[in-house]
Amino acid sequence: MMKRRAAMVFLMIVAVVAWSASGFAADRTKAALVIAGKLGDASFYDSANAGLRRAEKELGAAVKVMECNFDPANYVTYIATAAKNFDLVIVVGFEFIDAIEQVAPKFKKTDFAYFDVDGKTENVTYVDFKENEGSFLAGALAAMMATRRNDPLVSGKAIVGAVGGEDIPVIHNFLVGYEQGAKHIDPNCKVITGFVGSWNDPARGKEMALNQHKNGADVIFQVAGGSGEGVIAAAKEARFYAIGVDSPQEHLAPDVVLTSMLKRLDVATFDMIKAKAEGRFPRDTTVSYELKNGGVDLSWSESALRLIPADVAARLKAITKDIADGKIVVKEYK
Amino acid sequence: MDLLRATLRMAAPLLYAALGGAWTQQTGILNIGQEGAMLLASFFAILGNYHLGGWIAGVACAVAASLAYNLLFGLLCVTLRSNVWVVGMTLNVLADNVVMILMKYFFHTKGGFRDPSIVPMPEVSLSFLPDWLDGLSIAVWGAFAVLAVMLWIDRNTVFGMRLKGAGNNEEALASAGVSPARMRYRTLLVNGVLVGIAGAYLSTSYLLAFVSGMSAGRGWIAVAAVIFGDGRLGWTVVGVFLFGLAQAAGIELQSHGFSSHLTLMLPYLLVIVALVAKQWRLPGRLHAPGRKTPHSGESHTKR
Incomplete structure (x- = not known):
């Protein structure tokens, strides 16, 4: 450990020297x-x-x-x-x-x-x-998709899943909104949650998503950083829907990633x-x-619009408006 | 049965690294560089797979990288007789950073790389297999094949005896005309191949992407299993499966609403309990007369 720290300190000194040497224009x-x-x-x-x-x-x-x-x-x-x-x-x-x-x-x-x-x-x-507000939309979307008829990727059971990275308050704030959103659509909707315990263990993220899928979840929201890559890989392999997070992640698996909950x-x-x-x-x-000023939102990319049916999208827009107007109050994790 | 399947998937990379590590441990080298080797191999598997095309190229690159790493380990620890802990820690950090530099160079990113053109390692799909065994990666089956072969060699061949000789009494081995250093290098090479496959499995079978730090402590768990088994293959494998099962069970429990704090702790708790229980039951073993403790590589420094 000492060796590593010493190396870090040395690198930092080098970095600082390099910076000051390069110099910046004053007005930028x-x-x-x-x-x-x-x-x-x-x-x-x-x-x-x-x-x-x-x-x-x-x-x-x-x-x-x-x-x-x-x-x-x-x-x-x-x-x-x-x-x-x-x-x-x-x-x-x-x-x-x-x-x-x-x-x-x-x-x-x-x-x-x-x-x-x-x-x-x-x-x-x-x-x-307000990740809880964006996650509310993700939860509503998940519940609507999971209970859809005639979609080969879902069995119609009202069960949705969520995989978190580390067990920290921010992630709970996602989950609180997600759960409320799912229950807003169907009060009996079951939400399975789990934590990988790490931000960079995609293998375990995949295992966790497969397990939730086995337990009935056909739509899984990932809030797990690099571990979430495994969730999307699981969705691709076992054919169920995933919802990405933070950046638009639809391109990682365009036929199974419904959309992404963007934190802008x-x-x-x-x-x-x-x-x-x-x-x-x-x-x-x-x-x-927040949702009102576009700070959080679902990603409405082309591939998202292709996967999300029009009636579901319309309902999500309505919910977005209700949250912005304060008609729906999204719980916060404190 | 799904739990068993999950256990197999999760235990496979650990099994490779633990088996390789068990042999080096028998010759007196506790190989704590496993984590770095696995990460390096994961990266090179993706690199080979992507640039050369095909999973075989990926595995070959992974094995080559892991071999080079293990040879460096051998050069420092066997030939130059440095302390394994210092060398192991250094190489682990080195691997992490080398991967980062190469990521930046080849893929212009540092966190992760994925591409649709990456070819997965094949899955074994046979009609007579029960569902829970069907469609597992070839690497999972490979792990069991390696286990069988190594068990046989370990018990029935001269090579197997010489391994133990290098660890337990190198003067005796040397007087029999066999170089202990050469035995150590051989086990390091075997370990290099095995950890290479483990790394390739992680990035090009389990997942079709490289994410920085994706070995996520698996190398260390393998080291713990080796210590648990004290270099004996059977007990090491028991350790690996206990851990794999605990991981799979922990995930299952979370899906049924158990707190992540408890379930994530489960595998590690089990390792501690197992280690304590084992030492408790066999208090005299480590200090048995005529047997040097093989830890930390001191057993082969000249005294």
Whole structure:
């Protein structure tokens, strides 16, 4: 462990030196994205990165991604390094919940945007996603599809499944909404849930999805990061429906992935950088991304529209409106 | 029966790595580099499969990568006589990072890679097999074939005896004209092939994608099984299946509403209980006279 840490510290020093040497033009907004895991998950972090790249292109911002690789030893140091060198530090991942409170108050000149958790810390703007609202739609969709007649992929039983990554509050917030959404369609709908216990064990994610399918679930919602790749692989193999998460994941298996519950980290990331560039960054507040402002939504891609029947889609639109208008109140996991 | 099927699927990669590790353990090397080797192999299986086309190319690349890794391990631990723990840990970290660099180079991403052109390893589908055994990957059956062959070699051949000689009393083995170092290299090569197949199974059979960190501790569980079995194949296999069964049962229990905190703990809890129970029952075994403990590679450093 020591060796690894020493190596990390050394690499960080090299990285910092390299940065300062390269130098940035003074007038460009400098934004860093610090993530707990790694890019390439085709989901959560990639979504945030998409927003960052858009800001780079459209706003000419100087951007940098720092990946912590799920190594807690990196959390504090990476945020601090980013804070020293950038005007805006966007921190993504539940795992940083303590690290951000430790670091942010010490860098008065830097703005911090912390995604995925609600809270209160000096210098930190919390960006709160109402994943429960988007998941409500996913649950309603799952229940409607599972009980559909004449669909070869479902048996018509009112049972739906959900596979989570680690057992943490954010994921429970997804599940609470999902369950409520399924029960909104059919009060007797059974919801099977399970946790893989890891974000990068697709083999076990697959096993879990196969097990839920065996227990009657014909539509399974994955909220498991890299492990969710296994859920989609299981759906492809055993022929049932899956619902993706965070980024549009329909392309991973176009005939079985119904849609994806999008958490628009890309929109939020872009918005934050834009606000900073235009000098109107909302400091020390909580910004909500919800169904109403498109911060969360189902992905209505071409392949989704092909798989989701028109009447189901219409009903989902109606539900979306009801939630936005406050006619349906989606429970939150606290 | 579905539970058994799930157990087989989950135990297969563990079985390969544990069997390979059991032999190296017999020659006095506790191979703790398994996790890195498996991850490396998973990656190279995808790389070979995607670029060269076909699952055989994938498996070949995986085995080659794993062999190279195990040879490096051998060079450091056998020839240069370094501490296995230091070398093993270092190689595990190295593999993780090498994979990341290569991912970036070949696939321009770091988290995961999947492509529809990746060819899965074939499944064995025979009409006389019962449902729960039908359609399992060839690699699962391969694991049992390897188990049978290794058990036979272990019990009935001179090679099997020499393995134990290298671990228990290398001076005696050397005086019989057999180089203990050569025995160790041989077991490392066998281990390399086996872990290579295990890695290929994970990424090109179980899943048709590579996700960084996808070995997800399986190499370590294999090491635990080897320690549990103290290098003996039979007990090591028992350890593997206990763990596989506990994993499958844990998933089943979650589907019936049990808390994930308890069910995810189950396999690991079982490993601890099994290790404690075993030592409890055989307190004198490890310190039996005339038998050096083979742990940590010290048994073959010159004293």
